[in-house]
Amino acid sequence: MIITRPRDWGRIKDNLAEVGAERVFIMGCGQCATVAGTGGEKEVLQAKTALEQAGFSVTGWAVGEVTCHSGGTKLETRKHYGDLQAADAVLVLSCGAGVQTVADAVSKPVLPGLESVFLGNVVRHGVFEERCQMCGDCVLDKTAGICPVTTCPKGLLNGPCGGMWNGMCEVLTNRECTHVRIQRRLAEQGRGPMGVLPPKDYSKKLKPGSVNLRESKKGGVR
Amino acid sequence: MSRFRDALERGEFVITGEIAPPLGTDLAAMRRSIETIGPHCHAINITDNQGASLHLSSLAASRVALEMGFEPIFQQTCRDRNRLALQSDLLAAWTLGLENVLMVTGDDPRGGDHPQTKGVFDLDSTQLLGVAAGMNAGHDMIGRPLKGGTDFFLGAAMFPEAEPWDMQLLRATRKVEAGARFFQTQAIFDVSKLERAVTALRPLGAKIIAGVLVLRSARAVDFINERLAGLMVPEKIGSRIKRAGDPAAEAIALATEQVRAAREIADGVHLMTLGLDEAVPRIIAGAGLG
Numbered sequence: 001m002i003i004t005r006p007r008d009w010g011r012i013k014d015n016l017a018e019v020g021a022e023r024v025f026i027m028g029c030g031q032c033a034t035v036a037g038t039g040g041e042k043e044v045l046q047a048k049t050a051l052e053q054a055g056f057s058v059t060g061w062a063v064g065e066v067t068c069h070s071g072g073t074k075l076e077t078r079k080h081y082g083d084l085q086a087a088d089a090v091l092v093l094s095c096g097a098g099v100q101t102v103a104d105a106v107s108k109p110v111l112p113g114l115e116s117v118f119l120g121n122v123v124r125h126g127v128f129e130e131r132c133q134m135c136g137d138c139v140l141d142k143t144a145g146i147c148p149v150t151t152c153p154k155g156l157l158n159g160p161c162g163g164m165w166n167g168m169c170e171v172l173t174n175r176e177c178t179h180v181r182i183q184r185r186l187a188e189q190g191r192g193p194m195g196v197l198p199p200k201d202y203s204k205k206l207k208p209g210s211v212n213l214r215e216s217k218k219g220g221v222r
Numbered sequence: 223m224s225r226f227r228d229a230l231e232r233g234e235f236v237i238t239g240e241i242a243p244p245l246g247t248d249l250a251a252m253r254r255s256i257e258t259i260g261p262h263c264h265a266i267n268i269t270d271n272q273g274a275s276l277h278l279s280s281l282a283a284s285r286v287a288l289e290m291g292f293e294p295i296f297q298q299t300c301r302d303r304n305r306l307a308l309q310s311d312l313l314a315a316w317t318l319g320l321e322n323v324l325m326v327t328g329d330d331p332r333g334g335d336h337p338q339t340k341g342v343f344d345l346d347s348t349q350l351l352g353v354a355a356g357m358n359a360g361h362d363m364i365g366r367p368l369k370g371g372t373d374f375f376l377g378a379a380m381f382p383e384a385e386p387w388d389m390q391l392l393r394a395t396r397k398v399e400a401g402a403r404f405f406q407t408q409a410i411f412d413v414s415k416l417e418r419a420v421t422a423l424r425p426l427g428a429k430i431i432a433g434v435l436v437l438r439s440a441r442a443v444d445f446i447n448e449r450l451a452g453l454m455v456p457e458k459i460g461s462r463i464k465r466a467g468d469p470a471a472e473a474i475a476l477a478t479e480q481v482r483a484a485r486e487i488a489d490g491v492h493l494m495t496l497g498l499d500e501a502v503p504r505i506i507a508g509a510g511l512g
Contacts, residue, residue, distance in 0.1 A: 199338065200338070200340075201338040202331070202338055202339060202340040202341070203331070203332050203337045203338050206332075
C-alpha cells in the first residue's frame with residue numbers, strides 16, 4: 001500500500017492562501033490513507049476542525065472508496081456537486097495519485113493534504129516499512145528475497161560499502177547491513193555467495209509508467 | 223576576459239561553432255576540427271555527452287581548445303551529474319580557464335548509446351544557471367562562500383520556433399532571470415520566429431545567437447526529423463536538400479542564406495555542421511563575414 005504522512009500544516013494554510021481560498025472541500029481516501037491513519041474519516045474530520053479553527057469554512061467532505069480510481073472519484077465529486085461548487089479549493093487527504101485524480105475530476109484548485117512517502121509493507125497494524133522501489137528490474141532472485149535497492153540506504157546492488165561496522169549499516173546505525181543479511185540468508189538456504197550484480201537497467205523504469213490490460217490482449221502491454 | 227563575451231557586449235556580430243569530443247582518447251581528429259573551424263569563430267561549443275552518448279568530457283576537451291588558442295564554450299548537461307558534481311566541475315572549469323558556459327538540460331538517456339543508464343536531472347538547466355550565477359557572486363548553492371569565485375559568462379539554449387510560444391518565452395525569460403546572458407538557439411528555419419525571440423529577449427539584456435544547421439545530406443534531414451527531439455526540418459527545406467544534385471553544396475548555400483538573414487536580426491550565429499567542418503569557412507565567406 002501507499003504510505004502517506006500529514007503535510008506540514010503551515011504549508012497547507014499557505015497553499016490555501018496562495019489560491020485565495022476561504023471555503024474548502026475536503027476529500028479523503030478509503031483505501032491506503034485510511035489504513036495509514038492519514039486520510040480516513042477520522043482524519044478528514046480532524047482536518048475540518050483544524051481548518052475551521054484557522055478561520056476557513058468547510059463546505060463539505062467525502063471519503064471516496066479508492067480516491068486514485070478515476071471512475072469512483074468522478075462519481076464521488078458528482079455526489080457532492082453542490083458542496084464542491086461552493087468551495088474555493090479542495091484539500092485532498094490521499095497520496096499524490098489520489099490528489100491528481102481529484103484534480104482531473106474538478107475544475108477548482110486541488111491541493112495536497114498529505115505527503116506520499118513510500119510503497120509500504122504492513123509489518124503489523126500501524127507499522128509500515130519500505131521494501132520495494134518498483135524499479136521494474138527485480139533482483140530478488142539473486143538477493144535471497146531482500147531488496148538491496150530499497151533497504152540499503154545507498155541502494156547499492158553490491159555491498160557492503162566501506163561504512164559497514166560490525167555488520168551494521170553506516171547510515172542507519174541501529175540496523176543490520178542489508179548485504180550482511182542477504183549473504184546470511186543465502187548461506188542459510190544453502191545457496192552460494194551472491195555473484196556481482198551488473199548495473200541496473202533504468203530504462204525499465206520508464207516514467208510515467210503505464211499498463212493497459214485491454215491493449216495487452218492485443219500484445220501491447222508496456 | 224572572454225573575447226567572446228567582449229565581442230558580444232561590444233555589439234559585434236559573433237560566430238560560434240560546435241565540436242563533439244571523441245569516444246576515446248585520440249584527440250587528433252578533434253584537434254583537426256578545432257583547427258578548421260576555430261580561426262573563423264569567436265568561440266566553439268564543446269558538447270557534453272552529446273545525444274546522451276558517451277564522449278570524452280567537455281571539461282577536458284574545452285581545455286584542449288583553449289590550449290590551441292581558441293575560446294571554448296564549455297557545455298554542461300543536467301543529465302549525467304548531481305548538484306555536487308555539477309558544482310565541482312564548474313569550479314574545475316574556472317580553474318582551467320574556461321569562462322563561457324552553456325547550460326542545457328540534456329537529452330533523455332533512452333535516446334542515447336547507454337539507454338540503461340539512470341538520467342540524473344538532480345537540477346534542471348534554469349536551476350543550474352542560478353547555481354553558476356551564485357558562484358559568480360562568490361558562493362555555492364547552499365550559500366557557503368567560495369575561496370576564490372568565478373566570473374562565468376553564462377549561456378542557455380532556446381528554440382524560437384517552439385510552440386506554444388508563450389511557454390517557450392516564459393522559460394527563456396526564467397533563464398535570463400537565473401543568470402543567462404546569451405542564448406544559442408536551436409536551428410532556425412523561419413526568420414520571423416527568430417525575430418520574435420530577439421524582440422522579446424533582447425530588452426531583458428540577453429544576446430541571441432541564431433542556430434544554423436548545415437543539412438549536409440538527405441540522411442541528415444531524415445535523422446533530424448526521426449531522431450532529434452524538438453526539431454523538424456520543414457518540408458520545403460528538406461526537399462530542397464533532397465532534390466539537389468550536390469546536397470552538401472546546397473546545404474552550405476542554404477546555411478549561407480540563413481546566416482545573411484540572421485545578421486539583420488540576431489547578435490550572432492551558431493553553426494552546427496553535423497561534422498562538415500569545412501562548411502564553416504565557406505559559409506562565413508559566402509555571407510560576407512570573413
